[in-house]
Amino acid sequence: MLWALFSDVHANEPALEAVLAAIESERPDRILCLGDLVGYGANPREVIDRVRDLGCETVVGNHDLAAVGRLDASCFNMYAREAVRWTAEQLRAEDREYLLSLPLVADAGPIAAVHGTRDDPEEFFYLQSTEHASELLEDQPLFLGACGHTHVPLTFLRVGDEVLATFAKNVDLRRCSRALVNVGSVGQPRDEDPRACFVLFDDDRRSLEIRRVEYDVESATRRIREAGLPQLLADRLWHGL
Ligand code: ZN
Numbered sequence: 001m002l003w004a005l006f007s008d009v010h011a012n013e014p015a016l017e018a019v020l021a022a023i024e025s026e027r028p029d030r031i032l033c034l035g036d037l038v039g040y041g042a043n044p045r046e047v048i049d050r051v052r053d054l055g056c057e058t059v060v061g062n063h064d065l066a067a068v069g070r071l072d073a074s075c076f077n078m079y080a081r082e083a084v085r086w087t088a089e090q091l092r093a094e095d096r097e098y099l100l101s102l103p104l105v106a107d108a109g110p111i112a113a114v115h116g117t118r119d120d121p122e123e124f125f126y127l128q129s130t131e132h133a134s135e136l137l138e139d140q141p142l143f144l145g146a147c148g149h150t151h152v153p154l155t156f157l158r159v160g161d162e163v164l165a166t167f168a169k170n171v172d173l174r175r176c177s178r179a180l181v182n183v184g185s186v187g188q189p190r191d192e193d194p195r196a197c198f199v200l201f202d203d204d205r206r207s208l209e210i211r212r213v214e215y216d217v218e219s220a221t222r223r224i225r226e227a228g229l230p231q232l233l234a235d236r237l238w239h240g241l
Pocket residue numbers: 008010036061063149150151
């Protein structure tokens with residue numbers, strides 16, 4: 001079975017359209033979304049409509065919860081807080097209802113999905129160390145863990161007693177007993193590669209592929225400026241920061 005996984009769209013409609021076109025051409029059996037549909041970008045309603053219409057398994061992200069008032073945004077930086085305030089004003093009743101309906105975690109086939117980390121999904125911890133990944137892999141009920149949140153694609157593999165981290169674009173999973181992948185970000189990559197990111201997981205071949213897709217950054221940044229959102233949120237998209 002072929003799975004397509006994406007996360008952190010952050011209301012960037014041009015990036016989402018480019019990723020969904022790339023995903024469609026791969027004809028995956030199933031699609032998973034790891035949350036943060038909104039926040040930062042200028043098209044929250046359009047992105048929610050598109051993801052909802054996909055009908056794919058989707059977990060909720062911290063920016064989604066902040067936009068509907070279910071998460072205190074005071075710990076966000078000032079640009080993110082401004083985006084939360086603006087986003088909350090844009091959402092229609094059905095958008096709020098949809099975001100509130102999304103679970104914090106979801107199990108789909110061999111994949112255990114969460115936006116942050118499974119040890120405390122409501123805390124939205126950033127998975128950034130091999131030590132943390134080791135603990136998570138220890139308790140992971142399914143073969144592949146999938147998350148987003150850091151906007152940096154990265155895979156952890158448990159091989160024997162060891163846990164290894166890799167930034168490789170193609171990852172062979174045949175030797176590992178468990179794996180945990182951060183699928184990067186569609187709408188606001190932060191690994192200095194401005195291209196939109198998604199992941200293909202071939203369950204039969206036991207392989208992962210981190211895919212990057214060019215999209216119309218100019219259009220996304222113009223919309224952010226026209227919406228009156230902070231200029232920095234537009235500028236960073238050019239640099240993948
Ligand atoms: Zn995010």
